[in-house]
Amino acid sequence: TDSSFNTSLPVDKIQLVKWSQNLLQRLSGIYEILMKQASSQEVGEQKSFKVVGLSECNVFDTQAYVFKERYPELYKLPMNGINKYYFIRRLFIWSYLFLPILMVLGVLGKWIFSIYIFTLYGLALWGSYLSFKKKKYGVGNEMLRIDGGTFGRKSTAMPLFKVQNISLTETPFQRRRKLSSLIIYTASGEMKIPEIRRNKAIEILNYLNYKVEV
Secondary structure, eight states: OHHHHHHHSOGGGEEEEEEEEOHHHHHHTOEEEEEEEOOOOSTTOOSEEEEEEEOHHHHHHHHHHHHGGGHHHHTTSOOEEOOTHHHHHHHHHHHHHHHHHHHHHHHHTOHHHHHHHHHHHHHHHHHHHHHHHHOEEEEOSSEEEEEEOSSSEEEEEEEGGGOOEEEEEOOHHHHHTTEEEEEEEETTEEEEEEEEEHHHHHHHHHHHHHHHHO
16 A cells, blocks of 8 residues: 555655566465665664565565556566577576586487486576566656566666666677676666677667756
């Protein structure tokens, strides 16, 4: 209810709203929601507020209450995927970890252990692919939203006026592929858009800086 927000977490201080489902929650049709507020020096003040066992309607109602007039844009944002290098990099990492073990087990004839390790390897690759497919971002006139998850789903959203700082980062591997990651900072934490084209990252960076200044 409205009173629970007023007494537990001031709505005007909420920076981020995150709603998610793990695999079991997806099967049950329930959600959990986490709201983070601006850091404060006041002793005993809550920095976050988490509610579990929610229906989809409960999530919509909470978003509408927190985001107010900005809420309609939340589900109209054009959601963009990230670069396939996000998956390829994880493919190489998992292969580097698992394939030598499989080779050693094969040489030793430990076929039972090989099957077990190969199953874990397959799950790791499948999880990396799902994470890649679900990782999306949307930037609108008033809202920013980032989706993700592996076997479950999670989304985080915030009004653009809550942005405090934005940084563009590149690893040596990203630089060679003209890729960048964006980190958006608020008073309660950060949101990350990984592995996107550098020119697109610069475009979003400039746009968010503009929205912060006006």
